Amino acid sequence: MKNIILLIGFSISAQVLLAGGPWPQAKGDFYLKLSQWWVVFDQHYTDQGLLDPNITTGLHNTNFYAEYGLGSNLTAVVNAPIFSRNYSNNLVSNTTQDVLIAGEAINSVGDIDLAVKYSFATGKIPLSATLLFGLPTGKTNGGTQGNLQTGDGEFNQMISLDAGFGGGENVPWYVSASVGFNNRTNQFSDEIRGGLEAGLGLFNKRLWLNSRLQMVESLRNGATAETTTSTSIFANNSEYLSLGLEVNLNITDRMGVSASVAGALRGEIIAAAPSYSVGVFYTGK
Numbered sequence: 001m002k003n004i005i006l007l008i009g010f011s012i013s014a015q016v017l018l019a020g021g022p023w024p025q026a027k028g029d030f031y032l033k034l035s036q037w038w039v040v041f042d043q044h045y046t047d048q049g050l051l052d053p054n055i056t057t058g059l060h061n062t063n064f065y066a067e068y069g070l071g072s073n074l075t076a077v078v079n080a081p082i083f084s085r086n087y088s089n090n091l092v093s094n095t096t097q098d099v100l101i102a103g104e105a106i107n108s109v110g111d112i113d114l115a116v117k118y119s120f121a122t123g124k125i126p127l128s129a130t131l132l133f134g135l136p137t138g139k140t141n142g143g144t145q146g147n148l149q150t151g152d153g154e155f156n157q158m159i160s161l162d163a164g165f166g167g168g169e170n171v172p173w174y175v176s177a178s179v180g181f182n183n184r185t186n187q188f189s190d191e192i193r194g195g196l197e198a199g200l201g202l203f204n205k206r207l208w209l210n211s212r213l214q215m216v217e218s219l220r221n222g223a224t225a226e227t228t229t230s231t232s233i234f235a236n237n238s239e240y241l242s243l244g245l246e247v248n249l250n251i252t253d254r255m256g257v258s259a260s261v262a263g264a265l266r267g268e269i270i271a272a273a274p275s276y277s278v279g280v281f282y283t284g285k
Contacts, residue, residue, distance in 0.1 A: 021176030021197060022128040022162040024119040025069030028285050033065040035258070035279025039233070045267040047237070055101070056089040057271070059150075059233060061110055063279075075117040077130070081110025084138060084150035106142030111135060111151035117162075125165050130180075132158040140234075152234040154186035160193065172201040188236050189222035208248040215241050233271045240267040248281070255282045 025031065040058040043051050062083040068076045087105035092098070115132035138151015160180025166173055175198045182191040192215075199210040218237040246260035260277045 021164040021174065021178075022119065022126040023164070024073055024075040024117055024128060025067050027069045027071050029069045029283070030285070031067040031281065031283050033063075033258070033279050033281040035063045035065070035277050037061045037063055037275065037277040039271060039273050039275040041271040041273030043273070044271045045240075045269060047269050049266055049268050051272055055091050058085075058087050060085045063110075070116075073119040073122075075119075077113070077115040077117060077132075079113040079115075081112070081138070081150070084108055084110035086139075086142065086148045086150050088143070088148065101145075104143040104148060106139055106148045106150065108139040108142075108150045109137050111138040125163055128162045130158075130160045130162065132156075132160070134158070136186075147232065149232055149234050152188065154184050154188045156182055156184045156188075158182040158193070164197075168201075172205060174199050184222065187223035190219045192217045192219065206250045208250075210246040210248065212244040212246070213242070214244065235269045238268065238270040240270055241265040242267075254284055255280070257281075 038058065038060040040056065041054070042056040043053050046052050061081040064078070064080045064082050066076075066078045070076050085105060085107050088103050090099045090103045091101035112135045113132055114135065115130050117128050117130045119126060119128040121127035134154075134156040136151055136153050136155050138149065138153075140149050140151055140153035142148035142150070158180050160178050162176060162178045164174060164176030166175065176196070178193075178195045178197075180193040182193055184190055194215045196213040197210065199208055201208050216239055218239050220237055223236055242262050242264045244260055244262035246258060248256055248258045250256040258277075258279045258281060262275045264272070
């Protein structure tokens, strides 16, 4: 599936933009998730949306995600890639089979997101606003060529609005939508972000099927894309429209496991390859 694009989970804040929809955690309630996310790609989308080859490169993130209800309408959110590994394979000559450029790898934390969500309407169509701060805690210039990264090196602030509704007793379902503005620093272009999410509960809510449509549009008011290699998932002026599918299985009333995959409808200046995630989650008070 050559047109599958990665969802940049959570180092570019797409996860927090959609996490939980407009529904806050009740006071004292929490949701915890530990997951492994990865992508390996040997091609990327150009600024024209075309595919170009590159040295096989991989990024693996071990993510810790948490929501905690600070009050009846206020939820704190943390998304932290507590371990991130970025690597590139050897570049080998097709004629002599000699190694032209040796492969390298770096290990560090990724960019950490902190956010607060405030619910200001709880009727049939609940509404909430989220303020997110993206901390530049990842590494931006690893390897001998300085092209291995676990973060983008900029401090961003994003405000987003969420709305949703749901229903069903025997087969519960929900739909939510979000839109946000991402203010970025360090010569990165600002972004408009949006998303749609739908979920369906089966087998007495033991199994949840979720789908997410996510969009990022660059305002192209920062530095040109050439200032960052287009084979990096942290390149400036990246854009994409992606579709993700997720399965959540509740093993007990409190704990469960999840798995997801993401695919692109289009992309520009970003890696092109399947991305996957598996995790375990826990809810409590």
